[in-house]
Amino acid sequence: MIPALRRYARALTRDADAADDLVQDTLVRALRSERLFLGGDVRSWLYTILTNLNKNRRRSLARRPQFMQLTENNPDASGTEAEGRDIERALATLVEEQRSVLLLVMLEGMSYREVADIQGVPIGTVMSRLARARAHVKASLEGERPTLRRVK
């Protein structure tokens, strides 16, 4: 469960340190909370805490200057690496809610119902966020590397 939380946090923030900070805060919050004793779906609950904490983090981040990467990525990198960077960049272009839906469904394998609970929105909203996120990422990937489209 912690490994999966770290994966989600990393994809969400695209920053290794920030991601682990987020997971740590999530676990500390969870350990402190009395809700533990009521049972329920702990997995969704941890993702909910993490998603909310990330919102707060972004709010405080917005007041600080942005740091940009100085070195341009190596264009000769292997296919998988290059694809990894492309998907990372495509994710970066999404608004937070869409990125979160996309990752929860596609990376973490959550059901629409679970994502709706985590985000505190109706299922219909989850589905429209997901559709927009997919369209956006697809466009971004194709713009990035027109040759990438795979036909299987």
Place this chain on the structure above:
Amino acid sequence: MNDRKIPVTEDELHAYVDGELPAERRADVEAWLAAHPDEAERVQSWRAMAEMLHARYDSIAQEPVPARLELERLERRPRQWLYGAAAAVLVAFVAGGTAGWVAHGAASAPSTFQNFTADALDAHRLYVVEVRHPVEVGGNERDHLQAWLTRRCGWTVFAPNLEASGLKLVGGRLLPGPSGPASFLMYEGASGERYTIYTAKTENGATQMRYAKTDKDGALFWAERGVGYVVSGGGDRDRLTKVAQAVYDQAEKNGT
């Protein structure tokens, strides 16, 4: 060709890819996609997208968890008694996730059979993903492993030979069980699939074999002579049943 059917909506395409589409509608969508190659291509691109996400980020879930995120560390804070209890519950959940047991109150007896199975499934899910350190003692030291676990657990821990089921002993480890130690053995098949056998003391003298399931894994559990057995594996229930049967038969023969 299928135009007489209800047209497929955008939402349905997403639901189809995400496995959220009602089963009776799948065939319609598949037929519709066959007749609409552009849409089929779009659906395929979503699948490729999911693959890219996993290719990029799954390695993070495979890294060892950094020390600062270990629950034992995080819980070492004031109000120890509360954290201790909370952490115990959380560790059980976090280790494996949703084993489907709810309201495991801090006050409830810890050794009911269900909790026991949940513990075993948690251990299963925690360790089967381990690449480098899945076990403490390797399967090449079978005798030592059995002797060690038997000594620490207090009942005869026996590592059955499951080669007839295509499984090799990876090794084992000692775990904290619901009331004392528990033994944990891991087996691996030719395609990397892993099965684990968890045993711990139980109040139930003997029970029939029962089945429990989480979203990904299944477990068969039973008790015999005061020792509970939980055999956990992937979603293939038939194979799991065969493996569990082999474990049961050998444990019987061995008189453990």
